[in-house]
Amino acid sequence: MFTGILLLGLLIGFYKFALHSNMEYWVKNHLVINRVNTSEKAVALTFDDGPDPATTPAVLASLAKHDVKATFFVLGQRAEANPKLLKKISAAGHELGNHSYSHKDFNKVDGAGIRSEIVRTNEIIEKLTGQKTILFRPPGGYLSNEMIRITQEEKVKVAYWSWETDSKDWRSSNSQYIADYVTDHISPGQIIILHDGGKNGLVTARAVDLMIEQIKKKGYHFVTMGELMKLENQE
16 A cells, blocks of 8 residues: 555656646745635646537537536647637527637647637637637647746636546547546645547536536535635635
8 A cells, every 4th residue: 555655656756847847936925826716626627639510519518508608729720610619608698718729739839829729719719709718728738938937928827627526538439437536636726637629528518418427526616717716724
């Protein structure tokens, strides 16, 4: 048992520092948001890579069934291609976030390119829905000192996720597994990452239906990421 605990501790430590050596500083200073410090049993469902006409409607249906609002981190390119679907997400009361324009590998993009991906997508979201987003989730979870500087200048928050509840839904074919994984690792203030724009988005949609029921039974309620951030330190 001791060995297992030690290994878990090492894995947690590795996760915290593997992404970037400044991750701890960024989180402490609210430059990167990966969870919210609150004792309230509130969590946020977030979705990446949409809107996708083949899968996003099914996710929206699962959310509507349980009257839950979520945050959708959309790709500007897909938003442009599916304006009616983007408007449908917004009209249903969901929050929109920025997931870059084209999901490029930011390791291969310079600062000007990163800024363009952020600004262009924000402009698309506001033009099509009227929502002015302040949340940006970098593609692939990319982080760098330059990107953080750019997000500060553009007045957007880097909206990360809570690693404990990352079920890697984008590669799973089992909805119940996804739902159980998230439910088993849930705790107050977490940001749950899922993908409505993946090839297996219908698997995720079914998992959403299952996990909402399971998590609610544990006494939790769901809010958008923006709403969750407002609960910070409210004991």
